[in-house]
Amino acid sequence: MSEIAIATRPSGVGPLVGRAIRLVLIYALLFTGAIVFALPFLWMVRTALMDYAQVQQYPLVWIPNPVRWENFREALGFMDFPILLRNTLFITLFALTGQVLSCSIVAFGFARLEFPGREFLFMVLLSTMMLPAMVTEIPRFILFRHFGWIDTYLPLIVPAYFGSPFFIFLLRQFFKTIPKDLDEAARIDGCSSWRIYWQIMLPLCKPVLAVVVIFGFIWTWNDFWGPLVYLRTADKKTLSLGLQVFQGVYQTYYHYLMAASLVVLAPVLALYVFCQRYFTQGIVMTGMKG
Secondary structure: OHHHHHHHOOOOHHHHHHHHHHHHHHHHHHHHHHHHHHHHHHHHHHHHOOOHHHHHOOOOOOOOOOOOOHHHHHHHHHOOHHHHHHHHHHHHHHHHHHHHHHHHHHHHHHHHOOOOOHHHHHHHHHHHHHOOHHHHHHHHHHHHHHHOOOOOOHHHHHHHHHOOHHHHHHHHHHHOOOOOHHHHHHHHOOOOHHHHHHHHHHHHOHHHHHHHHHHHHHHHHOOOHHHHHHOOOHHHOOHHHHHHHHHHHOOOOHHHHHHHHHHHHHHHHHHHHHOHHHHHHHHHHOOOOO
């Protein structure tokens, strides 16, 4: 009977069980990692919704009771939030526009146009990524002071219109995945290089443009060093500087500090959530062709 039972046992049961066990282990590991990475954010939300007594309470209380939504209004009132938000949005929007335009134009030239020394110049461009930003900070400050740009937004905006090597690399890699037949067909119809770039290439590279927008927005929105060095007047400060000042004054009021930090972080999270599909697609496709 045992031989008959062994003979009639489905041959695919073993591999299916092994595959199911591997999937359970993988998902358990991913779930554990997600909890570990999400814990600081959950702690921030939890603290932002508590009052001062609950934050100081021991043993720790995880669920706020009562929930204090007033913490956000009071914290933002302490740090002149409307002025800081206006300044940060102004810098971010203009710098982001410059990065998208300049980087996409340069990447289009490296990927779609033929000219002597193209590969050498591209390697020189990539080599600048190995140069730490702090190395050029003093010469840049001297240059901007000579221009009279100190205590203005120009040092934070104008450099974005000269491109970023990292973004140029991403865009070039994506442009190279687009068939050259589109360029040739457009040139037969009388299109110039500028028109090919503007009307054909840009509409096709939305995924990688989303990557540039997300990274550029995060770097500019969270920039602390640039505004700290170049801005002097209080009504020109950004959210990152305002949050640092708030932390210095109200450092023991953790519920207010977490509420203000959560509001500053909210636009970055919202942008990533809405552009997540394009972001993932752009990251994958930029590495498909060298």
